[in-house]
Amino acid sequence: MPNRFYVIRTALIVALGGFLMGFDASVISGVVGFIETEFALTKAQLGFSVSSLTLTATLAMLVSGPLSDRFGRRKILFLAATLYAISAIASALAPSFGFLVAARMIGGLGVGASLIIAPLYIAEIAPPAMRGQMVSFNQLNIVIGITVAFFTNFLILQLADSPAAWAQSLGLTDGPWRWMLGLETLPAILYFVGLFFVPQSPRWLLMQGRRDEALPIMKMAVGGVAATQEINEIEQSTAQERAEQAEADARIQKRLQSGTPRAWIWAEQLIGKLKTLFSRPMWLVLSIGAVIGIVQQATGINAVFFYAPTIFEQSGIGTDASFVQAIFVGVINLVFTLLAIALIDRLGRRPLLIGGLIGITVAMGLLAYGFGNATYTLGPDAPAIVASGGDGLTPLIGQTFDNDVAFKTALQDAIGVAAATEYEAPLITSAITMNPMLILIGILGFVASFAVSLGPVMWVLFSELFPNRIRGLAISFVGLINSAVSFGVQQLFPVELAALGAATTFAIFGAIAAAGLVFVVLVVPETKGKSLEELEAQLVRTPGSSLAATPV
Numbered sequence: 001m002p003n004r005f006y007v008i009r010t011a012l013i014v015a016l017g018g019f020l021m022g023f024d025a026s027v028i029s030g031v032v033g034f035i036e037t038e039f040a041l042t043k044a045q046l047g048f049s050v051s052s053l054t055l056t057a058t059l060a061m062l063v064s065g066p067l068s069d070r071f072g073r074r075k076i077l078f079l080a081a082t083l084y085a086i087s088a089i090a091s092a093l094a095p096s097f098g099f100l101v102a103a104r105m106i107g108g109l110g111v112g113a114s115l116i117i118a119p120l121y122i123a124e125i126a127p128p129a130m131r132g133q134m135v136s137f138n139q140l141n142i143v144i145g146i147t148v149a150f151f152t153n154f155l156i157l158q159l160a161d162s163p164a165a166w167a168q169s170l171g172l173t174d175g176p177w178r179w180m181l182g183l184e185t186l187p188a189i190l191y192f193v194g195l196f197f198v199p200q201s202p203r204w205l206l207m208q209g210r211r212d213e214a215l216p217i218m219k220m221a222v223g224g225v226a227a228t229q230e231i232n233e234i235e236q237s238t239a240q241e242r243a244e245q246a247e248a249d250a251r252i253q254k255r256l257q258s259g260t261p262r263a264w265i266w267a268e269q270l271i272g273k274l275k276t277l278f279s280r281p282m283w284l285v286l287s288i289g290a291v292i293g294i295v296q297q298a299t300g301i302n303a304v305f306f307y308a309p310t311i312f313e314q315s316g317i318g319t320d321a322s323f324v325q326a327i328f329v330g331v332i333n334l335v336f337t338l339l340a341i342a343l344i345d346r347l348g349r350r351p352l353l354i355g356g357l358i359g360i361t362v363a364m365g366l367l368a369y370g371f372g373n374a375t376y377t378l379g380p381d382a383p384a385i386v387a388s389g390g391d392g393l394t395p396l397i398g399q400t401f402d403n404d405v406a407f408k409t410a411l412q413d414a415i416g417v418a419a420a421t422e423y424e425a426p427l428i429t430s431a432i433t434m435n436p437m438l439i440l441i442g443i444l445g446f447v448a449s450f451a452v453s454l455g456p457v458m459w460v461l462f463s464e465l466f467p468n469r470i471r472g473l474a475i476s477f478v479g480l481i482n483s484a485v486s487f488g489v490q491q492l493f494p495v496e497l498a499a500l501g502a503a504t505t506f507a508i509f510g511a512i513a514a515a516g517l518v519f520v521v522l523v524v525p526e527t528k529g530k531s532l533e534e535l536e537a538q539l540v541r542t543p544g545s546s547l548a549a550t551p552v
Contacts, residue, residue: 034176043494052108062112064116080114091107140456206235273473290481297486299454343452344456349461353454370435376404
């Protein structure tokens with residue numbers, strides 16, 4: 001019998017990397033308004049302050065898988081925890097925009113590494129019957145991190161307005177955004193310490209030929225009899241690979257003795273794995289991984305998480321209320337992620353994906369409709385909202401604008417770009433006519449649909465689809481695609497809002513979700529309840545073929 005407590009404890013510790021990722025990525029939602037004015041940022045710079053983390057996360061995803069294949073999953077997770085701590089401290093102390101971006105990019109390296117390696121490790125140690133739930137712990141922790149970030153942002157914002165002397169002495173009044181970013185240091189240290197209680201991945205140990213070390217770990221995870229059977233299956237499925245690896249090792253030793261640099265040999269091995277990754281037997285799993293990775297981000301989830309207060313401000317509810325509603329986003333995300341964890345090994349991956357994508361399509365249509373029917377009319381009190389130069393708004397009083405783009409353009413022409421940016425939220429609140437509850441329902445519906453489907457299911461699929469020998473590299477590749485799309489969405493979202501308007505932006509996200517739904521229905525198989533070796537035989541190895549097939 002598997003030791004459930006051992007598996008759950010190990011998965012929860014490893015999944016703390018997900019908490020840090022969620023916190024690190026979403027805490028910026030409360031920061032953007034402060035740094036936009038403090039550092040006088042353009043919309044493009046504002047977008048880069050958010051997306052810079054994802055840029056380096058994308059690079060980290062590219063290399064963390066192969067590095068974990070070489071040095072072990074655990075060592076890469078230790079490195080990720082260290083990078084998180086360095087990033088949090090440096091971000092809190094940032095004296096300039098450039099320094100802040102650099103600090104965020106350091107954190108991005110930790111994000112990329114933990115986002116790839118945590119679900120990979122958990123899948124390699126969890127029994128098949130528990131694998132979906134255990135891998136979903138990583139997504140659950142991402143969601144908890146997002147929720148905590150929204151809550152701590154709101155709490156710090158409230159403390160910043162406090163007249164208490166202790167709040168002022170801590171700098172909460174003058175620089176609340178620094179505290180928002182610096183809090184991440186505490187969970188980063190906790191993660192680093194917790195990893196000392198995590199064993200090496202048993203499958204990685206078997207890849208290194210270290211059966212004696214892998215067996216006791218596997219016994220703890222799946223039980224004595226099952227451990228021996230599973231190890232035999234792993235060794236049987238990789239018998240040809242081990243023979244090829246033994247020959248390769250012998251050739252490596254000869255080349256090392258002849259003076260060939262080890263780095264050059266390692267590069268050649270990586271090229272060999274890339275050829276395997278793009279070989280014909282891998283077409284199906286690679287296509288599924290790439291498309292799901294694109295759809296997960298291209299439907300706009302990180303635009304919602306990273307800019308949640310900004311989106312709610314666009315509906316005219318005001319700054320404080322927008323932070324409160326951002327907390328609702330985090331809570332709904334948490335609740336429906338827990339629901340996904342309860343269902344993923346019962347209903348399966350495919351039904352959750354189909355239901356979630358239907359919900360996302362409907363929710364984005366609701367948001368597009370809500371913003372598309374909004375109108376903007378400034379009242380006589382509008383000039384008083386602007387500290388100086390408000391008289392420029394006088395000609396706009398009484399005029400009705402049919403969309404947010406025209407209204408914001410008129411504001412910039414009347415009082416200048418800097419003032420229009422600084423007072424955009426209260427001016428929208430004063431002028432807009434729409435049903436903000438419609439926007440709240442649309443956002444919460446989108447988040448709920450995502451949390452029960454694409455959020456956890458994507459990483460479960462990534463951990464299941466690819467064969468042992470190239471799992472690290474394959475997950476890095478599809479994770480790279482996922483992260484690159486995330487970077488593009490984050491970078492472009494403020495620009496899209498300014499140039500296309502909220503209605504068109506959300507309509508685009510909805511169309512992508514609809515296309516993803518068609519792909520899932522036609523292509524994506526069910527993977528629940530099967531061992532990783534069974535899935536490899538079903539999805540990768542075709543009759544008469546092997547992983548050494550001719551590259552595409």
